[in-house]
């Protein structure tokens with residue numbers, strides 16, 4: 001479903017701030033894979049997601065989604081294939097538009113914006129059903145401006161928006177990091193159920209090792225712009241946090257104490 | 265004694281007589297304010313092109329009417345010229361990466377030259393006796409009615425447009441560009457579209473204004489961004505006060521135009537009081553600054569460092 005071949009990205013090339021953020025990433029995701037991604041600050045996790053979504057062109061390598069080479073495709077055109085939830089709950093929704101309007105914008109992801117009416121009656125019914133599934137009571141507040149919702153509610157809504165029109169790829173960048181533990185748990189459960197129901201191919205970045213172990217069928221660890229660990233199947237199921245920390249120490253060559261600070 | 269003389273010299277009938285003219289001007293400027301509303305409020309883009317495109321609208325209209333083109337067609341040409349101005353600002357900003365305010369200023373400055381060329385001078389008059397004009401201060405009542413009908417049509421069109429997929433995409437771009445891109449919206453195109461639409465309205469307003477006053481002048485657009493902002497803000501404050509939560513998009517548009525009318529009524533009173541007209545722009549700028557500052561200061565009054573310090577000191581004492 002997703003194929004990254006030898007992706008390189010260096011920021012501020014030729015200046016004193018030069019930073020090699022991705023050093024030849026190779027990654028192949030099968031349809032329906034739910035992959036969690038861990039790694040210390042600055043490891044290149046977000047940069048990898050940004051490369052996939054096309055925030056900027058990569059320096060080297062190719063990116064294909066479902067067999068289509070999108071390396072040269074701009075961000076808003078790639079959006080047709082990709083659903084995204086950001087770390088910052090403010091990023092994923094338009095604050096001064098209504099819940100319904102936000103959903104309607106997402107429902108047209110990848111389509112030309114025509115002079116047809118922005119939200120139809122039939123859509124409203126559909127959105128109400130979908131909002132009900134979130135279990136947050138948002139179906140009764142559909143004409144409320146999104147800016148009035150809490151961070152958790154906005155994140156749940158963004159998740160719904162990202163998947164309302166089934167994406168080929170769902171990208172989650174620490175989408176629960178800004179939420180309190182209980183809300184984070186709730187949003188994670190929602191994520192699981194939505195991913196499962198739609199059989200979505202998913203990449204989820206998290207700083208929480210336990211979450212990374214408990215969710216998905218495959219786990220990646222990144223360090224200094226490389227994927228240094230890739231575990232799936234039975235081995236992933238039996239993985240423990242201590243195993244991960246130890247592996248990280250071996251592969252990244254960093255002391256275990258600093259790792260636990262970076263990763264847990 | 266001098267004060268008494270001043271007040272007794274003010275004739276309320278004069279004020280009354282001047283009001284219709286101010287209303288007509290207010291409605292015409294209201295169209296300009298609708299344009300400013302689109303960029304400033306919906307797109308979140310402070311577009312300074314308008315000072316130029318307002319005069320462009322006036323210049324194109326007058327010159328074409330003088331050349332024998334029927335007034336409605338001349339207005340249509342102004343609208344096209346306005347769109348072109350917006351397009352230039354849009355391309356400077358999106359294609360060439362020039363910051364929004366600067367892009368607007370650059371277009372505005374170039375339009376100054378363009379307008380001088382169009383007018384072949386600093387101003388051109390068009391006499392309502394010799395040409396069939398859509399509005400004229402010679403017949404203020406009919407001007408008010410005509411301008412109001414045009415405004416009603418424009419508000420209906422805008423209400424419809426911003427409810428469509430495309431209009432929603434423009435609003436989304438103004439509200440959250442990150443989200444818009446993630447939802448597959450080409451935010452550059454949306455910005456250009458909105459700038460074209462906005463400046464089309466501004467030029468239309470300029471075209472009507474030049475007919476109303478009977479001439480186009482190179483300076484007629486100077487400071488119009490501030491007048492437009494004043495109308496938008498006065499309208500918003502009034503609308504919020506009257507309708508509070510029931511303010512919907514339709515009412516917001518109506519109140520933008522009402523804001524223009526109120527602005528010109530205030531100007532009428534100021535003139536009637538024989539305050540020096542040189543100070544008008546200063547007064548307008550002060551009004552806009554105050555209204556833009558009020559929401560900020562209000563929020564600050566609730567939570568400021570000084571207050572926090574005081575509360576801390578009280579606790580300690």
Ligand SMILES: Nc1ncnc2c1ncn2[C@@H]1O[C@H](COP(=O)(O)OP(=O)(O)OP(=O)(O)O)[C@@H](O)[C@H]1O
Pocket residue numbers: 011012019020021039040041042043044045046047048
């Ligand atoms: N747009 C950019 N311009 C310059 N440098 C960047 C940019 N984006 C990322 N970087 C740099 O690239 C490196 C990788 O950053 P990235 O955001 O991918 O880390 P991350 O793994 O997501 O870390 P975190 O867990 O802190 O989010 C960092 O050194 C960062 O400073």
Ligand SMILES: [Mg+2]
Pocket residue numbers: 045046047173
């Ligand atoms: Mg990150």
